[in-house]
Amino acid sequence: MVEVKVENLTKIFDGEVVAVNDVSFTVEEGEILTLLGPSGCGKSTILRTIAGFNIPEKGRILFGDRDVTYLPPQDRNTAMCFQNYAIWPHMSVFKNIEFGLQIKRVPIEERENLVKEALGSVRMEDYEKRMPNELSGGQQQRVALARALVVNPDILLLDEPLSNLDAKLRVESRRKIRELVKELNLTAIYVTHDQAEALSISDIIAVLDRGFLRQIGSPRNIWENPENAFVATFIGEANTFNMNVSSVQNGEILLEMKDARSDERHMLTSKYGKGVNTGQIATVVVRPEMMEVSGSQNSSLNQIKAKIRSIMYFGTFERIVAALPDKNEVVIHRFDQKIPLKRNQEIFIHVDPELLYSFGPENL
Ligand SMILES: Nc1ncnc2c1ncn2[C@@H]1O[C@H](COP(=O)(O)OP(=O)(O)OP(=O)(O)O)[C@@H](O)[C@H]1O
Ligand SMILES: [Mg+2]
CATH class of the missing domain: 3.40.50.300 (P-loop containing nucleotide triphosphate hydrolases)
Known part of the structure; x- marks a missing residue:
């Protein structure tokens, strides 16, 4: 030894x-x-x-x-x-x-x-x-x-x-x-x-x-x-998309996504940032099992709107592919399948700010 x-x-x-x-x-x-x-x-x-x-x-x-x-x-x-x-x-x-x-x-x-x-x-x-x-x-x-x-x-x-x-x-x-x-x-x-x-x-x-x-x-x-x-x-399956950094304050990163079809702006908060600064574009990473899905909006949660493109049944979870407002797709693994969902349905994706990882250009 x-x-x-x-x-x-x-x-x-x-x-x-x-x-x-x-x-x-x-x-x-x-x-x-x-x-x-x-x-x-x-x-x-x-x-x-x-x-x-x-x-x-x-x-x-x-x-x-x-x-x-x-x-x-x-x-x-x-x-x-x-x-x-x-x-x-x-x-x-x-x-x-x-x-x-x-x-x-x-x-x-x-x-x-x-x-x-x-x-x-x-x-x-x-x-x-x-x-x-x-x-x-x-x-x-x-x-x-x-x-x-x-x-x-x-x-x-x-x-x-x-x-x-x-x-x-x-x-x-x-x-x-x-x-x-x-x-x-x-x-x-x-x-x-x-x-x-x-x-x-x-x-x-x-x-x-x-x-x-x-x-x-x-x-x-x-x-x-x-x-x-x-x-x-590289470790695990992960979704990656870009968002603009609106502000960084006390470890809270406010991220903004433009809507592909309107002037609407969609916001998410991340509490896990590496090298992220206001005004930059952040690379946002979130794992499929770290998101939850609901059919209705809840203003107290960290949510973003999306539309279901496909659902596949895997037994313990459903694999949902959904389009974000900017049309990028994310994969979600839904373990709590009590409420039935269907293709083309509008949903709200909820993610804990601690589990929404954001990386600045120096940390790619
Ligand atoms: N004997 C060699 N002569 C020239 N180039 C080499 C030689 N051995 C490795 N390389 C190059 O060095 C780099 C690293 O190769 P290496 O074999 O260490 O990769 P690896 O991480 O083990 O990849 P893999 O998962 O495919 O086995 C590659 O670009 C490879 O082409
Ligand atoms: Mg090798």
């Missing part, structure tokens, strides 16, 4: 592709940090640099007090599960897992037990004689994980290890990985572009965008207190 520190990491490919741009973070001993972000944002590059497969142009990697930036991969005691899980097709499950021990020169008589232990930890003990082509995708993934665990690493690096699994197995496997990391006291860095996976598996999430670190914090912090519109919209 060891703390991992990434300091001001910059990785440039071919002298021009800045894959990672001045990224810093710390993973405490025994914690799981997830690198989260869209395709191409630099997740795998950071992981490979920590493993020692890339030398950075700037910055340092520290394991505890040890600077490992220029150390070869085999001297780092990390284990990596690669993005496209590679288990060798010509070797049995047993041989695949044993291989890492051979490289580490673990005496042959100790290997069998260690392999069995690693297979047991991913519940694959009955499969040691199988060849990879006789396993399902999920089973191959578990063998890849066992192969990483068998060398008893200090640091486990996992690059989208569950991407080939079906939805149900993924949810189970996330739990299993989290349990394993905690049980074996590993420090882990996990890569995914799936926000639900990141929220459920991590102690800390680092959100990346085109090589930049946009926010780092606990899953709850990232979900509830996004620093910018990118993080707010």
Whole structure:
């Protein structure tokens, strides 16, 4: 178990592709940090640099007090599960897992037990004689994980290890990985572009965008207190639209929307603003489940008029698409479905000012 520190990491490919741009973070001993972000944002590059497969142009990697930036991969005691899980097709499950021990020169008589232990930890003990082509995708993934665990690493690096699994197995496997990391006291860095996976598996999430670190914090912090519109919209489904900022006073932001068909102005209050100033256009973000719908206006509530375009039934909620006065559409998940609604009906959308996020031009 060891703390991992990434300091001001910059990785440039071919002298021009800045894959990672001045990224810093710390993973405490025994914690799981997830690198989260869209395709191409630099997740795998950071992981490979920590493993020692890339030398950075700037910055340092520290394991505890040890600077490992220029150390070869085999001297780092990390284990990596690669993005496209590679288990060798010509070797049995047993041989695949044993291989890492051979490289580490673990005496042959100790290997069998260690392999069995690693297979047991991913519940694959009955499969040691199988060849990879006789396993399902999920089973191959578990063998890849066992192969990483068998060398008893200090640091486990996992690059989208569950991407080939079906939805149900993924949810189970996330739990299993989290349990394993905690049980074996590993420090882990996990890569995914799936926000639900990141929220459920991590102690800390680092959100990346085109090589930049946009926010780092606990899953709850990232979900509830996004620093910018990118993080707010990347985590979870979110509606985004623009409103003019009429005033900012004592943390209350008064937002205004012009009507597409009349001179009418529609107002909403936001009590969650980042970098918002009077006279600017704010990017407003609100999640589908944070809005409530009613058929009539209530002047004491923070409401805006809208017209229903479509309704889909999802059991626990209805998914309503409605047009705002400026004709932009928003998606609402309505959980309280007592009052029936129909297409083309005029409604009022109510949103708690604390849950209406507004971002200024510097916080997009
Ligand atoms: N060996 C390389 N040579 C040149 N460019 C590279 C190399 N490896 C990665 N890149 C570029 O660096 C950027 C970051 O790539 P990276 O693989 O880290 O993204 P990622 O976040 O892991 O994406 P994905 O979710 O698709 O796996 C991309 O623009 C990619 O094209
Ligand atoms: Mg990748």
